Amino acid sequence: MKTMDFNILDSIPDLDNLKTFTERYFSKRYLINVDGIKNNDMMIMFHSNRIALLSLAPSHSFFSKDENYKINFNIGKIDRLNNSVKGKSKKGGQLLSPKSVICKIEFSDESVFEVPCCMKGTLVEVNEELVQNPLLLKNMPDSDGFIAIMLASIAISEATKSELLTHEEYIKCIDCSVNKQ
């Protein structure tokens, strides 16, 4: 067998069933009405290696508001942009509890809402690009518009993952609340 016989073109997949990068490697989990605030709906995307990406769920009221906004990672006492982690164990990363605020979204009409991180863990990275380019959050919440990368222990990430809504459960919940209205 000659390796000349092999060509990248023999690996063309079924183009009708392609998955996006997010779909290939992450499973999405949801929380709705966080802190009792209606449509304060969050999404956490878990990589198979337990790294978690925080973003807003499509049903978040943010997406229905047509107003300019800025994303502020300075949440008062702490500036999330100053977060730094060292080594394999991500030492020195800011500690997060489910109610910790990751950033504030400040609209031009002076209304503000806080983005909770929704899980216990260590902050690994915030998406600094959102400061320059806030539209990413609106246009690509499940890819380039992610808000932060978090890491929890295996036990905590497993537990969080099983507590939160799966995509199917989430769709059902959203449909229900729409129907009630």
Added chain:
Amino acid sequence: MDNKAIVKFCKEVGCCDICCLRYLGLKNPATYENYKEYIHKYTESGVEVENNSEEQQITSNPVDNINGNKDVNGCDDEPPKKKKKISICVSCLGILQEENWSECFNMVKETLEKKRYECSTFACALSAPIATLLRDKAIILHLSDAFKDYKEDTLTPLKEAWKWTFGVKLAEQIGMTLDSGAISPLLITLNMEYPDEPQELEILKKLSPSLFQERQKQRRRFTVEFTRPSVEQAMDKISLEQLKGVDKWNKIPSVDIEAKCVSAMCVHAPSYLGGRYIKLSRELPQTPWLIKGKRMMESSVQEILFEPIAKVFDLTPEDVDHRLKFMSAGREDVDVRCLGDGRPFAIEITDPRRDLTGDELKRVCKEISKGGQVIVQKLMHVSRNELSELKKGEETKCKTYEALCIKLGNENAEPNILNGKTPVAVTEEDIQRINEYRNTEAGDEARIVVKQRTPIRVLHRRPLLTRTRRIYDVVARRVPDYPQLFTLTIRTEAGTYVKEWCHGEFGRTTPSLRDAAGFRADILALDVTAVLLDWPRPQ
């Protein structure tokens, strides 16, 4: 120096013949091989008679034992004969006395039978009881006292004398040639233990109390009380007067039980095989992929390479775990093929029975390749030094990839357009844009310099860093019949995450293919087509 007087002195103290020669400082192997002849030379007629008679006793007894006369003795009632045991040498604790060697020979033979080495030479090493250090030193002190010109460093080390006597006889017994450890790959180590050693070394605590009190205090650091260095340190400054002051040590104490061989270890120097593997499967990890002990993929490159080698050496799965080690110049992902000349790798075989022959290496290659997932065209023996080249190559080599990519839509178009039916098509202008893109100065050998954050897929086990990597060249081509697809031939510096460059990983690699192409893109398949490292090189 009066050699005869020294031999006489040593004999009186209770040394065996070979130890007498050691205290004379003789260092000629031939002298030790024929020690009986030489000891005769140095023995005064008077002493000679006395000694010879003693020696007769020494040699006659074990011969009886070997001939099975022991049983005969056992049932008769002659207790005095039992008392007439050979006198055990007070210096070597019997290690150099031929009468004690048969047990050692047997243990070596047993181990060799089990391990079935096919090696014509061997080197031997002795792990002697620490008490021999103490006894050597004591005798030296006595000698220096009796003979003013006796130098402390005269003594020939026990290990050397043992090699020249025991080692030579061992060679006859096992039918192999004794060689130095620097030459023979097979090392036989005999472990000798002296039952009375713990009590005997206690006197060091009296001779050098502060040292051992200190060691006792730092028990965590010094888990073993008596070690070779600590005993040597304790004895360094001892005088004869101090030694004589400790009970039983006014003369050299006799030995009740000789040092016994407790194990014979045989180890063959590791064997290293080098080659290049071609990986044709997109469902094959390089090494076993386990998550929480659970296997994620049926096999791996490593396992496919190991199997025929394990077969040749009759290795059990546990043996394989312990004795075969896989090394390579980098790695590729499970779903990435490695084509072209393949990727350099080496296998270390610990304690091999022998080196594989050229024919066997060819057969191993055939076995590996027969499954069709991994191909190895040639395997060869490589040296340890060459391994470091393999490892260094991991950082310095450059690699060529072939990537299959898809155009997802224009920069500002709706995201998630992702199926072959969308009217998105790669244009000739797109191709040209990619092929002309550069973010470095004209003339730089790299066209694109990228900053890559540690990819999320490995972020759980690696530090978060931003690495600068160089992409030397990118050539894009359209794919016939697939308007949305294009291929890339990419030449990069080692350590570039190519998949991440192609899809941009949520903006964590910048610039990415999107910046070169002017549209969002994703990668569908990746092949490594060349690992530019000339290894292994035929001799």
